[in-house]
Amino acid sequence: MYEQFIRPLLFRLDAEEAHEFTLDWLSRAGHLSPAISLIRSLYGKQVPELPVEIMGIRFPNPLGLAAGLDKDARCIHALSALGFGYLELGTVTPESQPGNPKPRMFRLPRQEAIINRMGFNSGGIKVFLDNIASSTKSAPIGINLGKNATTPIEQAADDYVSGLKQLYLYADYFAINISSPNTKNLRELQSVASLGNLLGRLSNQRKELTETFNRRVPIAVKIAPDVDNDSIAGIAELLVEHDMDAVIATNTTIARPGLEHEPLAEEGGGLSGIPLKERALEITKLLYQALDGRIVIIGAGGISTAEDAWQRMLAGADLLQIYSGFVYHGPPLIAEIVKGLEEKRTESGCSTLQEAVQQARRI
Ligand SMILES: Cc1cc2nc3c(=O)[nH]c(=O)nc-3n(C[C@H](O)[C@H](O)[C@H](O)COP(=O)(O)O)c2cc1C
Numbered sequence: 407m408y409e410q411f412i413r414p415l416l417f418r419l420d421a422e423e424a425h426e427f428t429l430d431w432l433s434r435a436g437h438l439s440p441a442i443s444l445i446r447s448l449y450g451k452q453v454p455e456l457p458v459e460i461m462g463i464r465f466p467n468p469l470g471l472a473a474g475l476d477k478d479a480r481c482i483h484a485l486s487a488l489g490f491g492y493l494e495l496g497t498v499t500p501e502s503q504p505g506n507p508k509p510r511m512f513r514l515p516r517q518e519a520i521i522n523r524m525g526f527n528s529g530g531i532k533v534f535l536d537n538i539a540s541s542t543k544s545a546p547i548g549i550n551l552g553k554n555a556t557t558p559i560e561q562a563a564d565d566y567v568s569g570l571k572q573l574y575l576y577a578d579y580f581a582i583n584i585s586s587p588n589t590k591n592l593r594e595l596q597s598v599a600s601l602g603n604l605l606g607r608l609s610n611q612r613k614e615l616t617e618t619f620n621r622r623v624p625i626a627v628k629i630a631p632d633v634d635n636d637s638i639a640g641i642a643e644l645l646v647e648h649d650m651d652a653v654i655a656t657n658t659t660i661a662r663p664g665l666e667h668e669p670l671a672e673e674g675g676g677l678s679g680i681p682l683k684e685r686a687l688e689i690t691k692l693l694y695q696a697l698d699g700r701i702v703i704i705g706a707g708g709i710s711t712a713e714d715a716w717q718r719m720l721a722g723a724d725l726l727q728i729y730s731g732f733v734y735h736g737p738p739l740i741a742e743i744v745k746g747l748e749e750k751r752t753e754s755g756c757s758t759l760q761e762a763v764q765q766a767r768r769i
Pocket residue numbers: 472473474475477496497511520522524526550583586628656657658677678679680682706707708709727728729730731
């Protein structure tokens with residue numbers, strides 16, 4: 407139904423208009439229990455239970471929604487009903503900000519890709535907090551934190567720490583976004599010199615919050631696919647040294663692989679979807695080599711089939727996320743991927759997906 411009827415209608419609209427229309431609809435549906443029941447029976451109920459226990463969190467399945475789709479936490483109820491194993495909400499910035507001028511989101515249907523330069527359009531933490539506090543959730547929630555465009559890069563840590571403090575009670579985990587290509591100088595924070603300071607601040611703040619609330623919330627750091635291969639081992643060591651729990655690989659890329667004859671390739675911003683798949687997979691492998699299981703890897707970038715999902719797990723990912731694949735294939739993709747992973751588990755004879763993945767990695 408999605409690819410036959412809904413997608414052609416949505417794709418007649420400009421990419422961001424279609425996005426806003428869908429979010430409005432999902433947000434309204436979230437307040438109507440018959441609509442939620444319908445969404446759940448059409449989609450969520452088709453997704454098999456495939457639990458994974460990671461970072462002390464029980465995920466009903468390993469496939470999450472990647473950050474950027476629900477930046478202000480407006481659609482938690484409806485998105486959970488679709489059957490995602492978890493939702494990563496945000497990126498939220500401390501103060502509200504408009505992001506970059508429009509147009510800033512472009513579909514490349516032939517490549518099943520998207521280019522965006524949204525620039526952290528965000529209602530700010532206050533709006534995010536109001537939305538999340540009044541929502542019903544049925545899956546774990548990650549909160550993806552960013553910095554305001556007006557905050558100098560030298561003070562970026564203040565913005566992330568502020569997000570951590572204000573949203574601590576609402577997150578099952580946090581994601582620290584230092585990899586968006588659309589906020590000036592942000593990706594400098596990935597350099598080994600800056601990263602240590604930032605992670606030190608986050609780790610100290612989390613220690614305080616853990617004591618205050620008697621609850622330790624895991625922190626994941628989201629990295630770009632454009633980092634040099636040579637710097638991956640250094641980044642991995644810093645993450646471990648500063649007690650981070652996970653790394654999300656990857657954000658969008660500023661490269662344009664396979665887009666030689668595509669006029670939209672010249673639009674500035676980050677590329678996601680199938681053209682990103684190969685590089686995101688490579689980064690996952692490199693991180694897995696460097697980390698050797700010491701912290702969790704969350705794989706994102708170009709996953710659009712069950713086989714992509716399985717290959718990403720074999721490469722080292724413990725959890726997965728989709729964004730562009732969801733735009734092109736809609737809610738049925740969630741069940742398709744989770745069913746495919748469940749089949750791999752059954753074939754392996756293992757009782758959990760995690761055991762099946764470990765067994766397959768050894769072969
Ligand atoms: C329109 C759009 C907006 C995005 N906004 C964010 C964001 O605010 N924060 C973030 O960490 N990642 C953001 N991303 C990146 C995705 O979370 C994901 O890492 C990336 O798209 C790769 O996954 P995919 O190939 O499945 O889309 C955005 C992606 C798209 C397409």
